[in-house]
Structure formats: C-alpha cells, structure tokens
Amino acid sequence: MNIEIRTDKNIQNSDRLISYVRAELNQEFQRHSERITHFSVHFSDENGDKGGDDDIKCMIEARPAGLKPVVVTHRAHNVDTAVHGAIDRLKRSLEHTFEKKENPRGGQLEFADADADIADVDD
DSSP, X not given: OEEEEEEOTTSOOOHHHHHHHHHHHHHHTGGGTXXXXXXXXXXXXXXXXXXXXXXXXXXXXXXXXXXXXXXXXXXXXXXXHHHHHHXXXXXXXXXXXXXXXXXXXTOXXXXXXXXXXXXXXXX
C-alpha cells in the first residue's frame, strides 16, 4: 500500500505525523492490504488562525484495485480525532464497496426445482 500524506499551510507536517497516520492506516486496513493500492490523506485547517470548533478536516482517498476511488472526510477539533473519524468512515465505506462487488443485488436468480414443488395428489 502506498500512503501519501499532505497538509495545508495551517497544519505543521512532520515525520511524527506521517509515521502516526501510516501506522494507523496499516493497522486498520491490514486485512485489505492486497485490495487497496493507494491512500491519499490530506489535512486542512478550515479557519486558519481564527480557531473554532471542528475546523480540522481530514480527507482520505482510498484506491481499491479494480474499483473507483473511495473518498471520505471528517471534521474535528484536532488532527487525532479527525484522522480517526475519517478512518472509521472509510472502513464502513470500503466494507460496503467490497460487499457490493462480491454480492451484487442484480446477481443471477436462483430458481427452485419446479418438480419439487408439485405434490402428487390422487383423488
């Protein structure tokens, strides 16, 4: 899995942040490591120096092999909460995407054996 992490000018990008986010993604998506080719994580502070509640935004784009990219966002009051919220949303979205691929609704219908439903009735 390739993991790319970016921040805007209002959030300090550091080796510690990069290591933390990579470790969290690897831990949470270990079982899907062969299905997901790339993660792109972007942090932004929507209010900049003004501050405010839930102004840190974490956007994660996951690229499952052979499928369209899945993108989620989560806003929180700090980077840690934002990344965990986005990871939780991404887990649900990817599980849904993988389930849809494996079990499509429009799949082939199964018909019961017509002869098994007919009972021999002698009057």
